Amino acid sequence: MKFAFYPGCLVLQRMPQYELATRRLLAALGVELRDIPQAACCGAPIVESFSGGWLYLAAYNLALAEAMGLDILTVCGSCTYTLRRARRALQEPVWREQVNGRLAALDLRVEGRSEVQHLLQVLMEHRDTLRERIASPLRLKVALTYPCQVFRPGALAAFDDPLRPRAMHELTALTGVEIVETGVEHECCGSTYVMSDEPLALAAGRRKLEASRGADVLVDACGNCHLLLERMQHAIWGGQAAGRLAVLFLPQLLGLALGLPPEEVGVNSSVAAMLKRGQDA
């Protein structure tokens, strides 16, 4: 199995550990990732909020993957949604021709052949292998938060239940951890408010973190969720260190359960030590 890997702006700029964990975990599962040279922003709400040109940008990325003859693998919710929407639009001959009119200047053409799959979809396809390969179960309490746009709208995503998805529960359960039900795992984290109303983003993030208090670790699968729930957690707690919750990307947790060294999946030493204490307790 081979994919054209599309990490997206946020992960490229701020979350190399997510890219690293994804690459190492998928390599361990025999999934090959190829970079997409000259890939650009997907056009996700930022461009679309200002211009209808988002479709051309999204289609450009699809065209690059199509020229490689590969489906696309994404790791964030909004890139997934935007690229899928562009692919759907390209099924309409009118849009396809309009887009290709502009891509021709770049010597590119797109038919909309490359499918767009989020990491969670690929991991679900490999869950039997994961189950066989997890040697030493993790003894931790884990809360989950789902990336909205990977599952919704259901008619576009065609993956899992759009309102109450189970993929992250199923994959996380393979590691042997105890899953703490928070009641808000399927709700939006509110990370996009960081760009429009930061206090609102912090209130949304606090809601999620408070509901996850019984857990040792909160696990996510999207750069946007991680930006608010991990990177901005200090601000969420008003600068207080007490109550801080470790947040990991799902491929990091799965990588650790497979026995990959923490540094190979971008887990820093303090979090690794904390996880080890939980393991030894």
Added chain:
Amino acid sequence: MLEQCTHCGLCREVCLAERLGRHTITSLLSGGDEYSAWLCSCCQLCQEVCPEGVDIHAVMMAGRRRELPPEPYRRSFEHVLRYGYAFPITEEINVLRAAHGLEPLELVPTERVRALLQCPEGQT
């Protein structure tokens, strides 16, 4: 886009902004003026539960183009035009990538992004 809306209010019930005491789609539908389309988190929950299949995302995006943008959004859009990404990603990114054991990235030439968005150099 809103012709199919029957004002059933389901979108209001599921909206994160509404739960946090703010307004996006619902106030727009009920004619209120204390809403901002920029407070739509794009979670697609309203889209999923809408019994009439209203394209709420399109309504929100059209709303954003009418309203004044928050500064971080405006800046990010400029980044896309200038760098091809929502962040100021330049060749220096490959130093960071190497430190994390990641292969270097071949960045998109800005002219490509400007051609796609049909923005001549210097114009945003």
